[in-house]
Amino acid sequence: MQATLSFVCEFLTDHSEQKMKFLSLRLLLLLFPIATFLSSCDRRDNKQAPEVVPEGMVFVPAGESEEGEEIDAFFIDKTPVTVAEFQKFVEATKFVTQAERFGDAGVFDVKTGTWSLVKGANYLHPFGPDGPDAQPDHPVTQVSWNDATSYAEWAGKRLPDAKEWFLAARYGLEAKEIYSWGGENWIQDGEYKANFWQGSFPTYNTVEDGFLYTSPVGKFGVNKLGMADMGGNVWQWTTKWKDASVTDETGEKIQVGGSYLCDPAVCHGFKIGNTASSTTETSLCHVGFRCVKALN
Numbered sequence: 001m002q003a004t005l006s007f008v009c010e011f012l013t014d015h016s017e018q019k020m021k022f023l024s025l026r027l028l029l030l031l032f033p034i035a036t037f038l039s040s041c042d043r044r045d046n047k048q049a050p051e052v053v054p055e056g057m058v059f060v061p062a063g064e065s066e067e068g069e070e071i072d073a074f075f076i077d078k079t080p081v082t083v084a085e086f087q088k089f090v091e092a093t094k095f096v097t098q099a100e101r102f103g104d105a106g107v108f109d110v111k112t113g114t115w116s117l118v119k120g121a122n123y124l125h126p127f128g129p130d131g132p133d134a135q136p137d138h139p140v141t142q143v144s145w146n147d148a149t150s151y152a153e154w155a156g157k158r159l160p161d162a163k164e165w166f167l168a169a170r171y172g173l174e175a176k177e178i179y180s181w182g183g184e185n186w187i188q189d190g191e192y193k194a195n196f197w198q199g200s201f202p203t204y205n206t207v208e209d210g211f212l213y214t215s216p217v218g219k220f221g222v223n224k225l226g227m228a229d230m231g232g233n234v235w236q237w238t239t240k241w242k243d244a245s246v247t248d249e250t251g252e253k254i255q256v257g258g259s260y261l262c263d264p265a266v267c268h269g270f271k272i273g274n275t276a277s278s279t280t281e282t283s284l285c286h287v288g289f290r291c292v293k294a295l296n
């Protein structure tokens with residue numbers, strides 16, 4: 001202490017350039033460990049789940065995209081938004097989907113193997129009035145990107161960027177593992193790990209996984225973060241443009257995850273990294289979404 005006082009007194013009486021440099025160096029040496037500590041706190045907080053995680057969501061630690069881009073930690077829905085959840089939104093806001101406004105939506109006919117616009121197809125009747133009704137615990141479909149965005153805003157969330165979705169899908173996996181459930185096989189311990197197309201697309205489906213169309217969310221288990229349906233069941237909207245230079249009504253948004261219509265020999269959409277895309281007003285019988293939320 002006496003030495004420090006002596007230094008300060010000496011400094012106050014002698015403002016030489018050399019003393020100034022010496023004091024600056026001392027200050028730098030003092031502040032550097034503090035800055036390093038604070039920085040490491042940020043990184044640590046970005047890797048550990050906060051005490052409160054929103055209901056129905058999981059914490060995704062910060063990480064790197066496949067392209068090496070830093071991605072901040074965020075929360076993501078455990079499952080795609082269900083028909084029942086979307087119905088709550090409609091009841092609360094009197095929202096009318098784009099498929100309902102247009103009067104039709106895109107439906108795939110598994111008998112003929114063709115797509116067509118079917119009148120009356122919407123999120124409650126994904127295949128039209130004559131097809132099976134949407135089930136409350138299945139992922140909602142026949143929602144456009146614009147519809148999904150409206151739901152997310154109402155829920156205090158947003159749609160994920162594709163790189164965020166893939167970060168969550170790849171959590172805890174080694175590079176060689178190609179599916180979100182881990183490994184390189186879609187049957188493990190004798191059970192299917194996802195709802196996709198067995199047989200030969202587009203007209204022959206053996207339905208070995210038990211579902212010709214959508215399945216209840218979570219039916220095929222969860223990944224290491226506790227997320228279900230990160231491969232198969234329904235494609236999921238993201239905020240990423242297919243072509244960043246085309247962002248008008250002709251532009252398309254990237255979808256991820258694959259669907260019950262994905263034959264691994266054809267599109268293999270449920271393999272991590274594979275994508276599809278549609279314009280923002282398009283509604284289809286095999287496309288849904290899930291939401292994300294920032295930590296703060």
Ligand SMILES: [Ca+2]
Pocket residue numbers: 195196197198207209210211212213260
């Ligand atoms: Ca299936």
